[in-house]
Amino acid sequence: MTALDSFDIAILRLIQHDNRLPQREIGEAVNLSAPSVQRRIRRMEAEGVIAANVAQVLPEAVGLPLTIIVEVELLSETPAHIDAAKQRFRAAPEVQQCHYVTGEADFVLILAVASMSAYEEFTRRMFFESGNVKKFRTLVSMDRVKYGTALGF
Amino acid sequence: MTALDSFDIAILRLIQHDNRLPQREIGEAVNLSAPSVQRRIRRMEAEGVIAANVAQVLPEAVGLPLTIIVEVELLSETPAHIDAAKQRFRAAPEVQQCHYVTGEADFVLILAVASMSAYEEFTRRMFFESGNVKKFRTLVSMDRVKYGTALGF
DNA sequence: GGTCATGTGAAAGAATCTTGCATAAAAGCC
DNA sequence: GGCTTTTATGCAAGATTCTTTCACATGACC
Numbered sequence: 001m002t003a004l005d006s007f008d009i010a011i012l013r014l015i016q017h018d019n020r021l022p023q024r025e026i027g028e029a030v031n032l033s034a035p036s037v038q039r040r041i042r043r044m045e046a047e048g049v050i051a052a053n054v055a056q057v058l059p060e061a062v063g064l065p066l067t068i069i070v071e072v073e074l075l076s077e078t079p080a081h082i083d084a085a086k087q088r089f090r091a092a093p094e095v096q097q098c099h100y101v102t103g104e105a106d107f108v109l110i111l112a113v114a115s116m117s118a119y120e121e122f123t124r125r126m127f128f129e130s131g132n133v134k135k136f137r138t139l140v141s142m143d144r145v146k147y148g149t150a151l152g153f
Numbered sequence: 154m155t156a157l158d159s160f161d162i163a164i165l166r167l168i169q170h171d172n173r174l175p176q177r178e179i180g181e182a183v184n185l186s187a188p189s190v191q192r193r194i195r196r197m198e199a200e201g202v203i204a205a206n207v208a209q210v211l212p213e214a215v216g217l218p219l220t221i222i223v224e225v226e227l228l229s230e231t232p233a234h235i236d237a238a239k240q241r242f243r244a245a246p247e248v249q250q251c252h253y254v255t256g257e258a259d260f261v262l263i264l265a266v267a268s269m270s271a272y273e274e275f276t277r278r279m280f281f282e283s284g285n286v287k288k289f290r291t292l293v294s295m296d297r298v299k300y301g302t303a304l305g306f
Numbered sequence: 307g308g309t310c311a312t313g314t315g316a317a318a319g320a321a322t323c324t325t326g327c328a329t330a331a332a333a334g335c336c
Numbered sequence: 337g338g339c340t341t342t343t344a345t346g347c348a349a350g351a352t353t354c355t356t357t358c359a360c361a362t363g364a365c366c
Contacts, residue, residue, distance in 0.1 A: 032346095035347085036346075
């Protein structure tokens, strides 16, 4: 993965907020021609610097108004159990984000669910039936104050 | 905000993973003409159902390899203090996501920072100098197991 | 039945993306 | 220094995609 120069950074800064900006406009903003912008974007996509191009959907609009953050502590923390948990969480549709963390918990999950009962069902399925969860801590979001994947660079 | 039908849902399902899919291809996948797909996407953008169209940038690539999750508990929880905290967190470039939550904490932050010392500097600036933070709990991400804004619908 | 509102597809037009190519700057190498 | 190689650039043409127009179909409501 080759290093990014200031043009790449400037392009990323723009498209991480709006990836439908025409290449011509990006070019004007960063002082580059449209084809150059395009080649740089393609290169960064190929390198994985740009992980994905996505539309951000309002959770409420698709019937998932509840955002819930859960800290999960496992009983067994052997590599095999950790990996099994990762796979489980990754595969669960309710899980929007999942982090394997150091500190007082093993995992932090961010969920998008339809209701508290949907969350309860999730906890049964993912925490109790698996048999490897020691405890979990639930934090219900009242306000998604800041949301998205934009970075501060 | 008018309700979404099954076509809208099908379109969202596709573009929340790849918003550069040609309208023609989306149309073929959902059995609609390209102009129809386009009008639906426009409508959903205008209504806010589609909150944004963005490129997801790999944090490592732009010098922010550390993802840190912080739970923050405030001293004073008056509405004025809550709002002040929301503004502070929203404005901080390190803060990628911020949730105001019920439960054992007031806020959950997800940070993207360059290093542990950058994080320490952040805690000084945001937690100590503000004077309204009772305590905070730090969880450092070792693995972004699942990451993004895609929803499971 | 008639009217209105809404959504649709086909086709033309506009804008954007993509590629080929000649050139220029930078890097490596005698 | 002078040469070659590599890499990136802009221009312009071509291909693709997006956008608009328009006539038509469907269903709701009197």
